[in-house]
Amino acid sequence: MSALDVCALADLAPNSATKFAVAGRSVAVVRIGDDVYAIGDTCSHADVSLSEGEVWCDEKELECWKHGSAFSLITGQPSTLPATQAVPVFVASVVDGRVHIEIETSQTNDSEVAQ
Numbered sequence: 001m002s003a004l005d006v007c008a009l010a011d012l013a014p015n016s017a018t019k020f021a022v023a024g025r026s027v028a029v030v031r032i033g034d035d036v037y038a039i040g041d042t043c044s045h046a047d048v049s050l051s052e053g054e055v056w057c058d059e060k061e062l063e064c065w066k067h068g069s070a071f072s073l074i075t076g077q078p079s080t081l082p083a084t085q086a087v088p089v090f091v092a093s094v095v096d097g098r099v100h101i102e103i104e105t106s107q108t109n110d111s112e113v114a115q
Contacts, residue, residue, distance in 0.1 A: 003093065003100035004014035009036070012099065020052035023103045027090060030073055032057050038092040038101045045069050046084035091115055 012031035019041050026041035028051040035054050042068035043052050048066040052075065055062055057114050061070040061079060076086040091102040 003095075003102050004090075006099045006101050009094050009097050009099055010045050012036070015055050015057050017051040017053065017055055019049060020101075021103070022101050025103060025104070027101060028062060029063055029092065029099060029101070030055055032060065032073075032095065036092040036094055036107075038090040039071060039073060039076055040087040040089075042087070043067075043069060043071075043083060044078065044085035044087050047048070 004022055006022060006029060012018055012029065012034055014031055017028045017030045020029055027040040030037040032055065035066050043050055043064040048064055050062050052070065053063045053065040056070060062073060062091045063070040067082050068080060069078050071078050071087050072078045076089040078084060078086065093098055095101050
């Protein structure tokens, strides 16, 4: 596993999510203050992009815009229905002002396409 450079921290709007293709996966990168989080971008309940949802800063969760399920940015576990399955989480860090995501290339899924 290696850390892949995704973007500059300054490119991410505060308290929001942005979709990136990282090693063939769609990943929602969330910025809360100077902290970054990375989770799988596809809701486990429906084939919907999580990066289009609302960031709950205090709870460190990302809400799916379609049906309202919220996912922990730390564990990927849903805290609200209708989702019952977790989404993957990835290690995210900021190094010299650049956002890096750790993801194994064996975790890639060719059916996920970044927009």
